[in-house]
Amino acid sequence: MGPNQVTRGTSCFLYWAMALVFSLSLGVNANLNYDYYKSSCPKVESIIYQEISKAYYKDNTVAPGILRLIFHDCFVRGCDASILLAGPNTERAAVQNIGLHGFEAIDAAKAAVEKACPGVVSCADILAYASRDTVKLTRGMGWKVPAGRKDGKVSLASDPPQNLPPATFTSAQLVSNFAAKGLSAKQMVDLSGSHTIGVTHCVQLRDRIFTVIDKTMPKSLLADLQKKCPTQATPTALVIDRYSVNKFDTAYFSNIASGYGLMTSDQDLYRDSKTRPYVVANLKQSTFDKNFANAMVAMTNIGVKLSLHEGEIRKRCQFVN
Ligand code: HEM
Structure with missing residues (x-):
């Protein structure tokens, strides 16, 4: 074997090692593939x-x-x-x-x-x-x-x-719940940013406005929630991001940074000094966009089934074949 072959072999190995490290750093499962349907279902x-x-x-x-x-x-x-x-x-x-x-x-x-x-x-x-x-x-x-x-x-x-995890979980409890799925505290906060769209319900706030009153909640928010939720069972939908419920922006993070989070699982991310820096980082739109994308790729890798031995391709999503 000549010196060139050694070099080529080494650089080839290095190439694959670097590619593997790069894909792992993105959280991509080595067996999932960006071009998976390229020839079987291109559109x-x-x-x-x-x-x-x-x-x-x-x-x-x-x-x-x-x-x-x-x-x-x-x-x-x-x-x-x-x-x-x-x-x-x-x-x-x-x-x-x-x-x-x-x-x-x-x-x-x-x-x-x-x-x-x-x-x-x-x-x-x-x-x-x-x-x-x-x-x-x-x-x-x-x-x-x-x-x-x-x-x-x-x-x-x-x-x-x-x-x-329930909405009554503290930040520390959420960190360990996500860790059990292989996700970091940072990824947990990044993914919570999905609460920039959508709603919650009175019952999810039971630990902040019914069982005990959360005294850290701004008075105007408490009064507003007590009006909208006379009982835990009131079915009123409460928008989680009061500024822009239909827009995937950073307002969810600014809400919790100013004390206007609704559920404990939201507000506690800022109260807890361990997760607060991740909330602050996501106040910048371009950072949140990037963090959210990476965290979603990581989350959608959890426990994937890769072979027809482990799973199937359902004909209809509501029923096994
Ligand atoms: C960090 C832990 C999380 C907790 C404790 C939590 C809990 C909740 C609860 C209690 C609701 C309200 C449900 C209802 O009353 O109808 C909700 C809504 C929602 N959650 Fe989460 N969630 C968490 C993380 C996530 C993640 C990781 C995602 C997605 C990546 C997500 C996406 C959403 C969305 C989009 C809504 C609004 C749903 C709608 O409007 O129908 N959540 N969440």
Whole structure:
């Protein structure tokens, strides 16, 4: 073996090592792939974007609906579309998932994709593409979505309570909940930025305005919430980001930086000195855009099923084949 071969072999090794380190630093699972459907379903992303846009322009609550769906999917049995399975004892039936919505838009996207490329694209990947699209539609930044997930065959109502954090969690509790899924404290704060769109409900604020009064809450906010929520059971929807509920901007972070967060799980991110710097960093739009994109790629890697041995490509997202 001549010196050139050694050099070529070494540089080749270095190239692959650097590529691996780079993709790991982005949080990309080595087995998911940006070009996964390049030849098998080249138009998959535009088909999904078209269907999600159609649904969004009919009803813009579809955007927060889908964005929350992927969180509740990935934290329970990994990102395998188990949240989409319908039935009496499935994840959807758990208390934590009451009020989840956006299922019809995903079904419509799946039907359109099946027409173009039958049996090729998983519901788990459709959910990953669609959640990116909801951010684009609400004027946030997009990102490249690595694909190749298979759909799970199991969905149990007993799983969400053990995996999904409640709104009453403190920052420290959220950090350990996310750490159990392989996500950092910074990524937890970045992902919480999704609360820049969408709503919550009176019952989620029970620990701040009913059980005990949170004295750190600005008086005007407390008075407003007590008026809107005469009881915990009042079904009023409360916009989480009071400045720009339909816009994927940094107002969620400025709200909590000025004490106007609604749920404990929001406000405590700023109160806690360990997570506060991440909140402050996200006050800058370009930083938030980048952080959110990277954290979403990391979250949508959780527990992915990569082979047909582990999962399947569902024909319809609500049912196993
Ligand atoms: C950090 C831990 C988190 C907690 C404790 C939490 C909790 C909640 C709660 C209680 C609601 C209100 C549900 C309702 O009353 O209808 C909500 C809404 C929402 N969450 Fe989170 N969440 C967290 C993280 C996330 C993440 C990581 C995402 C997505 C990446 C997300 C996306 C959303 C969206 C978009 C909404 C609005 C839903 C709608 O308007 O229908 N959340 N969250």
